[in-house]
Amino acid sequence: MNIQNTKISKIWMASILLMLGTAPGIASAQVLAEVEGPIDNIVVKSLTTTITVMGIDVIVPNELFSGGLVHTPTAQLLLPSDLLGASLPGRSVAGFLGGTAIITGVSTPGAPVFNSSIGATSLGTGFVAADVFVEPAENVVLGSVTAVGPGTNGAPCDIYVEGTHAVFSTDYRMPASPAINGFGFEVDECMVTLGGAAAVEGYYGSDGKLHIFAFESDDAPIIMSASGITTISRASCDRGKVEIRGSSTLANGTATVSDADNLAVLGEATLIADLVTGTSIYRFREDVGSCPNNVRVETFDDFGGLTAPAVAPVDIK
Numbered sequence: 361m362n363i364q365n366t367k368i369s370k371i372w373m374a375s376i377l378l379m380l381g382t383a384p385g386i387a388s389a390q391v392l393a394e395v396e397g398p399i400d401n402i403v404v405k406s407l408t409t410t411i412t413v414m415g416i417d418v419i420v421p422n423e424l425f426s427g428g429l430v431h432t433p434t435a436q437l438l439l440p441s442d443l444l445g446a447s448l449p450g451r452s453v454a455g456f457l458g459g460t461a462i463i464t465g466v467s468t469p470g471a472p473v474f475n476s477s478i479g480a481t482s483l484g485t486g487f488v489a490a491d492v493f494v495e496p497a498e499n500v501v502l503g504s505v506t507a508v509g510p511g512t513n514g515a516p517c518d519i520y521v522e523g524t525h526a527v528f529s530t531d532y533r534m535p536a537s538p539a540i541n542g543f544g545f546e547v548d549e550c551m552v553t554l555g556g557a558a559a560v561e562g563y564y565g566s567d568g569k570l571h572i573f574a575f576e577s578d579d580a581p582i583i584m585s586a587s588g589i590t591t592i593s594r595a596s597c598d599r600g601k602v603e604i605r606g607s608s609t610l611a612n613g614t615a616t617v618s619d620a621d622n623l624a625v626l627g628e629a630t631l632i633a634d635l636v637t638g639t640s641i642y643r644f645r646e647d648v649g650s651c652p653n654n655v656r657v658e659t660f661d662d663f664g665g666l667t668a669p670a671v672a673p674v675d676i677k
Contacts, residue, residue: 450565597651
């Protein structure tokens with residue numbers, strides 16, 4: 361789940377709890393709820409969608425889709441129909457049926473009734489979602505690159521890791537992110553060294569292929585831009601204390617951290633060189649008073665060179 365979606369879901373959850381807390385007589389009946397498991401069924405209606413996970417019916421208000429709170433590892437689902445529709449490549453069932461869901465929200469227990477199936481009195485349930493994450497499966501391979509071949513489905517190349525045929529997903533519901541190395545720099549996956557190490561993540565299809573949305577390898581060349589690259593791998597803030605980590609293609613110099621929304625400079629951090637790769641890393645930790653929503657980092661070297669800035673949302677705790 362990405363940083364921005366996590367922050368939005370916290371706000372959405374807080375608003376739900378505030379609303380429940382001001383409604384007399386029901387606040388004590390509300391409990392936080394979360395479920396993670398296989399998706400048994402999906403029913404799309406005009407105002408709500410119901411996702412059944414491990415036999416639990418979860419109500420998903422359709423406004424969650426427009427609010428960016430229904431998402432896959434790499435994309436937001438903007439329509440309830442995106443959960444169903446055409447099969448994802450390598451799968452034979454509609455949409456994300458049979459996949460995995462992680463859903464958080466609020467549960468409102470119903471009135472006590474006698475449940476004949478269990479022979480006891482039980483409470484009806486009313487689980488309303490505040491944040492929904494779905495994916496077909498979570499399958500990972502870490503090992504040696506054994507082959508690189510021509511791409512399929514519009515991808516530039518297909519890669520074999522430990523003999524497993526990994527194809528880059530081009531489906532709009534879960535497209536592959538740019539290939540990166542351990543520092544977060546974008547790399548040319550098609551030029552990865554045979555026998556080099558790689559990590560891939562996606563879902564294993566009935567076609568015998570691993571449909572991946574993530575590829576990471578330190579044995580593939582960095583795609584350099586004319587002005588160099590800055591990355592942000594972590595951006596968090598706790599009561600005004602900001603921590604930003606990332607990398608630069610510059611071997612030395614400084615990283616200037618700013619509030620991306622008003623460009624106010626928050627401070628600087630020294631670039632720490634990596635002698636093997638010729639790149640560097642930085643770590644910025646500072647009490648800036650109040651947490652910014654987004655940060656901007658630009659790196660400069662000792663000879664007047666600079667990189668294109670990186671911008672990222674801040675995980676506010």
